[in-house]
Amino acid sequence: MNLRFVLLLVLALAAAVPLSLLAGRVWINPLAAETQSASVILLQLRLPRAVLALVLGAGLGAAGAAMQGYLRNPLADPGLFGIAPGAALGAVLSFWTGYASAPWMLPLFALIGAGGAMTLLALIAGRGGGVALFTLAGLMVSSLAGALMSLAISLTPSPFAMSEIVTWMMGSLADRSWREVWIATPLTLTGLGVLLYAGRDLDAMTLGEMAARTLGVEPLRLQALIILGVGLVVGAGVAVAGIIGFVGLMVPHLVRPLTDRKPSSLIVPSALAGALLLLFADCLCRILPLSGGELRLGIALSLLGAPFFLRLLLKMRRGMVA
C-alpha cells in the first residue's frame, strides 16, 4: 500500500512540475515557438523556484512527520523547537547590520542562527534525553529567539531595513535563483537522510519512551538525530525563503491515513506531499492577481493552514484523531 502511494505521489509531482513552470504572471504556451524571453523566464526564474519549492517542501514535510513521531503528538510542527526563529533571528541580524546586501551573507547568518538554536536546545535539554524537557527547551529557545528578533526589529536603524525584514519574514520564493538552490539542496538532503535514518527509533517511540528504550532506542542519540535532521532542513528553508509555516503540520496529517501510520512509513510520503503542496502554493502565489506584487508564500500557507488546523482541533475534540 505504501509503495503504491509513494509512486502515485511521484507521478503527481512529475505532472505538476512542468505545469508549474508554465504558470505565472506570464503564461507560457508550450506549443508556441520558443522565444528568448520564454526560455529566460523558464530557466532563470521559474525552474530554480520550482526546484526550491520541491526541496523546501520535501524537507518541511519530512521534518513534520519526524517531529510528530518523536513527540508522539499530531500537532507537533518543525517550528516548535525554536530552530526556525533562531534562523530568522540570524537573518534579521544580517539585515540589521547591513550584511544582507552582500551575496551569501543572509543565508549564512540564518544558518548560524539555526546552528545556535540547535546548540542551545541540546545544551538545555541536557543529558537525560526526555521528550517533555526537550519540548520545553524548544519553547524556551523559540521565545528567546522571538524576543531578540522583535528587539532587533524595534531597534532597526532605517525604515528601509525594517520593511525589508518584515517582507522577508513573511516567507517567499519570489526572485530566488540557482544560488539559493545550491545553498538549500545539500543541507536539506542531508537533513532528510538523517531523519530517514532515525525512522526505526521513531517507530519504537510509538510505544512510549520507556518501551522504546527497552527496544534499543538510545534517547540521547535519537534526540541528537532529530535536532540535526530538523535543524538542517528548517535552517536551510529559513535561510533561503524566510519562515514557511504549516507545511510540516498539515502534510503528515493528510498523508497519515494513507499509510500504515508508523512514523517511519510517513517520512518519504510526507516529503513528496510537502514538495507537492509547496509547489502548488507557490504557483497560487504567482497566479493570484494582487496589486503591488505577489502573495507571499508564508501568508498563503498560513491562510490554507488555519482552517485546516481548526478542522483538526474540532476532530480532536470529538476524539477522532490518532
Add this chain to the structure above:
Amino acid sequence: MSFGAENVTVAGRLDDVSLTCRRGMVTAICGPNGAGKSTLLAVIAGLIKPDAGRAVMGGRSLGAVSLAQRAQWLGYLPQTPEVAWDVSVEVLISLGRLPWRGAPAAETQAAIEDAIAAMDLQDLRHRPVSTLSGGERARALMARVLATQPGWILADEPFASLDLSHGAALMQRFRQQARAGKGVVLVLHDLATAMNHADQVLVLAKGRVEAEGPPEMALSRDVIGRVWNCPAHWLGEPGERALSIGAPAPLAVDLRQQF
C-alpha cells in the same frame, strides 16, 4: 545465567532489595500497593538507574550490556502501555521486531505470526488498535513483547485486563516459555495466580523484601497476614489454590491509646 538485582536501593521506593531470577522459571513479584514492585521490574529492565546496588544480567552489570543487546534479550511490558498512533494490530506487533535489525524477512514474519497465534489475534490482525477493547489491546501489546522472542520476559501486571480464558492461555504461554529455557518475571497483583503458577515468589512491602522463595513458603498465611494485614488462608490442593480472605485486621495503631 542469572538475572536480577543486587542490593538495589532507589530513594524512597526500594531499600536494599536483591532478587535472583533463573532461566526456566516463572518469578513473581508480589506486594501491596506502593510496595515498589514496578520500580524493581523497571530496575532489572534497565529503565531506572538505582541509587545503590546494580541490576545484573548473566553475572554482568546490566549497565555494561549495550542497549541493542538488552533489547534482544529482554522483552518488557510496562504497566500502562501506550500506543501513540492508531496502527493496526499487526503493525503494532511488528514493532517487537525492531531490536532484530537486519534479521531475514522470513524469520521476522514467522516471529510475528507466532506471536499473533499465541495471543489469539488472528481475527484482529488488521484492526486499528483504537477499535480494540481493553483486553484485546492488552493481548496485542503482549504479542508485541512475544514477537521479540526475548530470552527474558518482564511483564508488569500482564493479566490485569484479560478475561478468564485469555488470562489462562497467557499463563500457559509463560509456563511454556519457561520450560523452553527462558526466564519470566511477572509483577502480580493476584496472589492465587502467583501461588499456582510461579516457581518462585518475591514479596515486597514498603520497598523491602518481606519473603522470598517457593510460593507455598513466600505466600504463607503468616506472610499474607503480616504484609497485607489480612487474615487469609489457602484452600484447595497445590496448583489449584484459592485464597479465602477474612476481614482486615484493625489498624496497627490502637486508637484507645491516643485518648
